[in-house]
Amino acid sequence: MLPTYQRISGSQPSNPLLSVRRSFRSSEKCLILLVLLTFGFVCFGGFFFLPDNFGADRLLKVYKQLQRAGPEIFIPPPPPANGLLDGDEDPHKLNDREKLQEKIQKELPADFLEKPDLDIGRSEGPEFDNALDSGVLAPVVMGPMAGGPAGVVAPPQIIDEPDIKAASKGSSPGSVVSNTFNSNVGEDPDPAVREKRNKVKEMMIHAWDNYKLYAWGKNELKPLTKRGHSGSIFGAFDLGATIVDGLDTLYLMGLHKEFDEGRDWVERKFTLEGVGMDLSVFETNIRFIGGFLTCYAFTGDRLFLDKAKYVADKLLPAFQTPTGIPYALVNVNNGISKNYGWASGGSSILSEFGTLHLEFSYLSDVTGDSVYRERVQTIRSVLKDIEKPKGLYPNYLNPKTGKWGQQHMSLGALGDSFYEYLLKAWIQSGHEDEEAREMFDDAMQAIIQHMIRTSAGGLTYVSDLKFERLDHKMDHLACFAGGLFGLGGTTLNNQYSEKYMEIGEGITNTCHESYVRTYTRLGPEAFRFNDGVEAKALKSGEKYYILRPETFESYFIMWRLTHDQKYRDWGWDAVQALEKHSRTPNGFSGLKNVYLTDPQKDDVQQSFFLAETLKYLYLLFSDDSLLPLDDWVFNTEAHPLPVKGRNPLFRAAATSSGP
Ligand code: DMJ
Numbered sequence: 001m002l003p004t005y006q007r008i009s010g011s012q013p014s015n016p017l018l019s020v021r022r023s024f025r026s027s028e029k030c031l032i033l034l035v036l037l038t039f040g041f042v043c044f045g046g047f048f049f050l051p052d053n054f055g056a057d058r059l060l061k062v063y064k065q066l067q068r069a070g071p072e073i074f075i076p077p078p079p080p081a082n083g084l085l086d087g088d089e090d091p092h093k094l095n096d097r098e099k100l101q102e103k104i105q106k107e108l109p110a111d112f113l114e115k116p117d118l119d120i121g122r123s124e125g126p127e128f129d130n131a132l133d134s135g136v137l138a139p140v141v142m143g144p145m146a147g148g149p150a151g152v153v154a155p156p157q158i159i160d161e162p163d164i165k166a167a168s169k170g171s172s173p174g175s176v177v178s179n180t181f182n183s184n185v186g187e188d189p190d191p192a193v194r195e196k197r198n199k200v201k202e203m204m205i206h207a208w209d210n211y212k213l214y215a216w217g218k219n220e221l222k223p224l225t226k227r228g229h230s231g232s233i234f235g236a237f238d239l240g241a242t243i244v245d246g247l248d249t250l251y252l253m254g255l256h257k258e259f260d261e262g263r264d265w266v267e268r269k270f271t272l273e274g275v276g277m278d279l280s281v282f283e284t285n286i287r288f289i290g291g292f293l294t295c296y297a298f299t300g301d302r303l304f305l306d307k308a309k310y311v312a313d314k315l316l317p318a319f320q321t322p323t324g325i326p327y328a329l330v331n332v333n334n335g336i337s338k339n340y341g342w343a344s345g346g347s348s349i350l351s352e353f354g355t356l357h358l359e360f361s362y363l364s365d366v367t368g369d370s371v372y373r374e375r376v377q378t379i380r381s382v383l384k385d386i387e388k389p390k391g392l393y394p395n396y397l398n399p400k401t402g403k404w405g406q407q408h409m410s411l412g413a414l415g416d417s418f419y420e421y422l423l424k425a426w427i428q429s430g431h432e433d434e435e436a437r438e439m440f441d442d443a444m445q446a447i448i449q450h451m452i453r454t455s456a457g458g459l460t461y462v463s464d465l466k467f468e469r470l471d472h473k474m475d476h477l478a479c480f481a482g483g484l485f486g487l488g489g490t491t492l493n494n495q496y497s498e499k500y501m502e503i504g505e506g507i508t509n510t511c512h513e514s515y516v517r518t519y520t521r522l523g524p525e526a527f528r529f530n531d532g533v534e535a536k537a538l539k540s541g542e543k544y545y546i547l548r549p550e551t552f553e554s555y556f557i558m559w560r561l562t563h564d565q566k567y568r569d570w571g572w573d574a575v576q577a578l579e580k581h582s583r584t585p586n587g588f589s590g591l592k593n594v595y596l597t598d599p600q601k602d603d604v605q606q607s608f609f610l611a612e613t614l615k616y617l618y619l620l621f622s623d624d625s626l627l628p629l630d631d632w633v634f635n636t637e638a639h640p641l642p643v644k645g646r647n648p649l650f651r652a653a654a655t656s657s658g659p
Pocket residue numbers: 417477548549550608612636637638
C-alpha cells in the first residue's frame with residue numbers, strides 16, 4: 001500500500017495508482033519539523049558544550065586519560081542475558097563487579113583514604129596573638145569537614161622545642177639525638193618580619209591541611225573540586241608527591257606534628273611496587289630522592305635514607321644506554337626505559353639528565369655505595385668531552401649516538417637546572433669538585449656572550465637561542481638564574497664575580513618587573529622583549545601562573561647575599577598577591593591569566609608550591625641562621641642538601657668516597 005500523500009490528489013478522489021499529492025499534511029509537517037528541531041538541538045548543544053580548544057591537544061589528552069584509567073573502562077558490555085528472569089543478576093556483571101572489588105581490595109587497602117584527624121590542637125602563643133592583632137596573619141576559617149564547627153579559627157602551630165623523636169629512630173653513623181636539624185632558629189629581630197614569616201607558615205598549614213583532608217596519599221590537591229589531581233606528572237598512582245615534597249618544609253617551619261603524619265604515611269604507604277607507568281627520571285629524582293635525602297639529613301631517620309635508595313635503584317635501568325646518558329622515562333615495574341617521542345629524534349633532555357648529580361652523589365656518600373656517583377660521573381664526562389657549539393650546550397642529546405639533537409639552547413625550559421647543578425655540585429663538594437666549577441664558568445661565559453641581552457628599557461634578560469637566532473623571550477623557569485648568578489658571583493672571587501653579581505641583580509629585577517606588569521602582580525609563564533613589549537607575555541599560552549617558585553627563589557638568594565630590603569618588599573608583595581588571587585577556601589590554585597582582574601583558577605595545588613614556593617618565602621623572612629648558604633645547597637626542588645666538610649649533618653657513611 002502506498003502512503004496517503006500518493007493516494008489523494010486535490011479534493012478529488014482519483015485513481016490511487018496515478019494521482020500524486022504535492023504537499024504534506026499538517027500532522028506530517030509537524031513530524032518533520034520535530035525531527036529537524038531535534039537534529040538542530042543536538043548540533044547546537046555539541047557546538048556550545050564541547051570544551052573550548054577541542055582540537056588535537058584535547059583529543060590527545062582524553063586519549064591519555066583513557067589510557068591511564070586502565071583497561072576496566074573497556075570491558076565490553078555483557079551479551080544479552082539469555083534466559084534471565086527479572087531480578088536475576090546478570091552473571092557477566094556479577095563477574096565484573098567481583099573482579100573490580102578484588103582489584104580495589106588489592107590496590108587500595110581498607111585504610112587507603114583514611115581521613116586524618118585535623119583537630120590537631122595547635123598551641124597558641126603570644127607570637128600568634130600578635131600576628132592576628134596586627135592583621136598580618138589572616139585566620140584560616142575551617143569548614144565543618146575540617147574536624148570542627150564551621151567558622152572555627154585554626155591557629156598555626158607554634159613549636160617551642162624541636163622534635164627529636166624522629167632522630168631517635170635513626171641508626172645512621174653518627175646519628176645521635178642532638179644531631180638533628182634545629183628549626184627553632186631564624187626568627188628575625190624585627191617583629192614585623194616575624195609576622196610575615198608567620199603568615200607564610202599559616203599558608204603552608206592551609207595548603208597541607210586541605211591536601212590532607214581531600215587528597216591524602218594522592219599526588220596533588222585540586223582545591224576547587226576538592227579531590228586528588230591525577231593529571232600530574234606522576235599520574236593517577238598514589239605516590240603522595242605532595243607529602244614527600246612538602247615534608248622538609250614542614251620540618252623547617254617547626255610543624256613537627258604534620259611532619260610526623262607525613263613520615264608515618266611514607267613508612268606505611270609509600271611504594272613503587274605495581275606502579276605500571278613510565279616515571280620521569282628527573283622529576284622522581286628531584287622530588288622524591290631529593291625530598292627523602294633532605295629529611296634524612298635533617299633527622300638522621302634511617303627510613304628516609306632507605307626510601308631514597310629504594311627509589312634511586314628503581315631509576316637505575318634508565319642509565320643502561322650506549323653512552324650512559326639516561327633515558328627520560330622508566331617503567332619501574334619492568335625497567336623498560338625510553339625517551340619522549342617529541343624530543344628531537346629520540347634525544348634525552350639536558351635539564352633532565354643534567355639534574356641528577358647532587359642527589360646521586362650525596363646518595364653514594366650516605367650509603368657508601370659508589371654506583372650512584374658513577375652514574376652521574378659518566379654523564380659529566382660525556383658532557384665535558386663533547387664538542388660544544390660556541391661553548392654552549394644544546395637542550396637535546398641522543399643517548400645512543402652521543403650526538404646533540406636540535407640546536408636549541410635555553411636557561412629556561414629544557415636547559416635550566418643543568419647549569420644550576422654545575423655550580424651546586426661544586427658547592428656541595430665543599431669546593432672540591434673543581435671540574436664542575438670550571439664547566440659552570442665556561443658555560444656562563446658563553447651564555448653571557450650569546451644569550452644575555454639588555455632591553456631598550458634597560459632590563460637584563462636571558463633569551464633562548466634557536467639555530468643561531470635569538471628568541472627574545474624568557475621563561476618563568478629561567479627566573480631562578482638571578483639567584484644562580486648571585487651565588488656564582490659570591491662563592492668564588494674570580495674575574496667573573498662582579499659581572500655575575502650584576503647579572504644576578506638584573507635578572508631578578510626583570511623577573512620582578514614581569515610580576516608587577518600584570519594585574520594580579522603574579523608573573524606569567526613566559527614573557528617577551530620585542531615589538532615594543534618588555535617583560536610581558538604576548539601569547540595566550542604564556543599568561544598563566546602555576547604557583548611557580550623561581551622568582552621567589554632569586555629574591556631569597558639575593559636577599560641573603562645583599563640584605564637589600566627591596567627583595568623582602570618584593571617577596572611580601574607576592575605573598576599578598578598569592579593570598580588575593582591564588583588562595584581558595586581549600587588550598588591554593590594556579591591562575592589561567594595573570595593579566596585579568598579576576599582570573600580563572602586552574603584547580604591545581606602543585607607539590608612544588610609546598611616544596612619550593614612557600615619554603616623560599618619563609619626563608620626570605622627568616623634570618624641567616626636558618627639554613628646558612630655556606631652549609632646547605634638547595635637542589636632544584638628546594639630540598640636543601642648538606643655541604644660536605646662543613647655541615648655536621650652530612651652523615652657520610654664510613655666507606656664514602658669521591659668529591
Ligand atoms: C620544579 O619542579 C623545579 O624547580 C624544576 O627545576 C623546575 N620546575 C618546577 C617548578 O617550577
